[in-house]
Amino acid sequence: MGRVTSRRRVVRVVDGTVTEPVDTLVAEEPLEIRVNGRALTITMRTPGDDFDLAAGFLVSEGVVQRGEHVAGIRYCAGATDDGVNTYNVVDVVLAAGVPAPDPSLERNFYTTSSCGLCGKASLDAVRTTAAWSVAQDPLRVEPDLIAELPDRLRAAQRVFDRTGGLHAAGLFSAAGELLCLREDVGRHNAVDKVVGWALRSGRVPLRGTVLLVSGRASFELVQKAVMAGVPALAAVSAPSSLAVDLAEDNGLTLVGFLRGASMNVYTGAHRLGLADRAPAAPARS
Template sequence: MGRMTTRQPVLRLRAGRSARRPDTLAVEEPLAVRVGGETVTLTMRTPGQDFDLIAGWLVSEGVVAAPADIVTMRMCTDEDNTVDVTLAPDAVPPRPRAFVTTSACGVCGSDSVEEVRTAMRWRVLDDETRLDVGILAALPDLLRSQQKVFDRTGGLHAAGLFTAGGDCVVVREDVGRHNAVDKVVGAACRSGRLPLRGHVLQVSGRASFELVHKAAAAGVPAIAAVSAPSSLAVDLAEECGLTLLGFVRGGGMNVYTHQERVRLGPFPRQRNVT
């Protein structure tokens, strides 16, 4: 496993003064994924929890849904940053991607939005989970308290899976926001938790179409973001039956879709919410 951080000498300028000192940076490196010996994708990621990352990506591709769908995953000895995956005989391998998936893109290589929608196995709309607004308001701080590498670098996104009662299940960090979500979903898949009924996915940045897609593909009924959602993210969440919350910070939030899951109660004081 590669390092998640590295040290780099920098010239630090503050208040008219300069000093040379080492700085801690988040590592970004390529990861090649082979299925049955064939390279199906090359993605940029922060090393660490690579097997979770791959399992989560395979969930979002509609390839796997349970631990038994993945027979083996192993780091290749003949090539650095390469993992070889053996799927169960009845699992359909993902279509190879034609180019590198960057740390900013999680659905690159898909032919259409409709192709992404067809990867979803579970009907999220049927999930009757109810979420207390006070618990939702507390999730960003709970996630932030688990961002250990961010504390050292300031350069990683994070995603956290929480129960409806606010208990933390798993938190992952990565230079790519979609990678952080894949690592969370992959960890859940490998431990046999899918579908993730009764859970909330909290993310540290904005809510894009790709993050809503990955949440829905894992059967998560709600995704909450510290920042704004995109219009396509809202459209997909509405269509899938997923509760989408944005600007969850400062004690407030905006509920964009399926507001019926949010249970009002003692409401935290709102501030700085758009």
């Protein structure tokens, strides 16, 4: 399997003093995801938890909904000139009776580590119909507990401590227990790895959970949460307007700018016990 980090010598300048230390960098390599032997997409990712990444990607795209929909996942030949397997190609074999991905999902060029939706063959395919409804999920969680989650996530980020260059996604129970943590150079990959872990563990739909991401809350991250049945998504940075619209349309609780004891609750404030304490939200413009 590929390395999660690599080391490079750098020239460092601090207050006019020049040194040449060795820096630890997060690895970024392509991963080709195949389904039943047919190439579906190539994503740039940090090696590790590749089977989770592939499974979570297929949940996000609406190809599979339960663990039994996947018959197996394996690495394929992706050898270098020296005959060494690069572990950069995985093939997901669907269970009998599970339809293959619609051709409209095939991506004609790379999915970058910063954008989970680049290369969509059809914009209409973005708004995938979710198999699970999160609107009626009875999750209730106190704002004070939500405020503690970033510190709990950060404390568990082992690779970030060495590189400072990774996004993280953490899945928490309603009681604040960290159920799964995944790191990746891409925000969407980290979330797919969490969702894939849940699928392979028989936990999807992820009712009664909170998904925390270390960056912003974009449309694709809200979509991934909805597709996995997660009722609450929290981010340490800002959401986009389309992310808020999608969260509201699907009954997802969306929290942004989660920093210390402060946060913005954009949708689903009732799950934090705030619906009766906050003024009515302005209409969409």
